[in-house]
Amino acid sequence: MNRTLMVAAIGAALLGSPSRAPARDVMNGTLSASEAELKTYLLQIIERFNRHEMRPPESPGFTPDADFVNVQGRWMKGVDEIRRGHKEEGATRLKDAKITLVELDIRFIRPDVAVVHQLHVMSGKRHPDGTPVPPHPQISTRILVKEQGHWITTAFQNTDVESTVP
Numbered sequence: 001m002n003r004t005l006m007v008a009a010i011g012a013a014l015l016g017s018p019s020r021a022p023a024r025d026v027m028n029g030t031l032s033a034s035e036a037e038l039k040t041y042l043l044q045i046i047e048r049f050n051r052h053e054m055r056p057p058e059s060p061g062f063t064p065d066a067d068f069v070n071v072q073g074r075w076m077k078g079v080d081e082i083r084r085g086h087k088e089e090g091a092t093r094l095k096d097a098k099i100t101l102v103e104l105d106i107r108f109i110r111p112d113v114a115v116v117h118q119l120h121v122m123s124g125k126r127h128p129d130g131t132p133v134p135p136h137p138q139i140s141t142r143i144l145v146k147e148q149g150h151w152i153t154t155a156f157q158n159t160d161v162e163s164t165v166p
Contacts, residue, residue: 035106038114038144041151042104046120050098052090055083063145063154071138071160096124102137112146119161137161 031039048055055061060079062068068076068085076082103119123135143155 034108034111038106038116038151039104042116042118042142043101046099046101052095054087054090060152062156063147063152066153067155068153069157071158093126093128094124096126097122098124114144114146114151116140116142116144118142122160 045061062079062082064079065077066079066082068082070076070085070089074085076085100121100123101118102121103117105117107115109115118140120138120140121135122133122138125133127133138158138160140156140158142153142157144151145154146152
């Protein structure tokens with residue numbers, strides 16, 4: 001996916017588009033086939049994270065030109081840099097981390113482009129000095145595209161939620 005399409009998808013997500021469907025909390029209730037497929041994929045990502053499994057090389061997970069911004073503001077560009085960053089963090093600060101999903105909203109910009117907001121509680125994370133970080137909420141925004149029949153991430157932003165935010 002080229003950067004132009006990614007920028008268009010981000011712009012549509014932020015500015016709105018009259019043809020887009022509203023976001024839906026897909027945690028409960030009846031889902032469309034597309035919502036169910038995407039929810040299953042996202043739950044697999046969480047399960048893999050909680051088992052501390054790296055994505056196999058034959059399974060891209062990210063477009064080649066993907067962007068990933070972690071909670072510390074580190075902006076990783078491209079799938080290779082993202083994988084390196086995940087490997088580094090997975091071996092140190094996130095080696096005991098777990099995600100507990102709270103809410104999952106999916107909005108389709110087009111049938112092959114979706115914006116996902118995920119609210120979860122992060123536990124088991126460590127500060128750079130190795131001391132434990134208390135469990136805390138995080139929210140992520142992920143833009144996914146469907147390529148060759150598979151959903152993959154092209155942009156991702158993860159943010160710690162301060163306890164004072166309702």
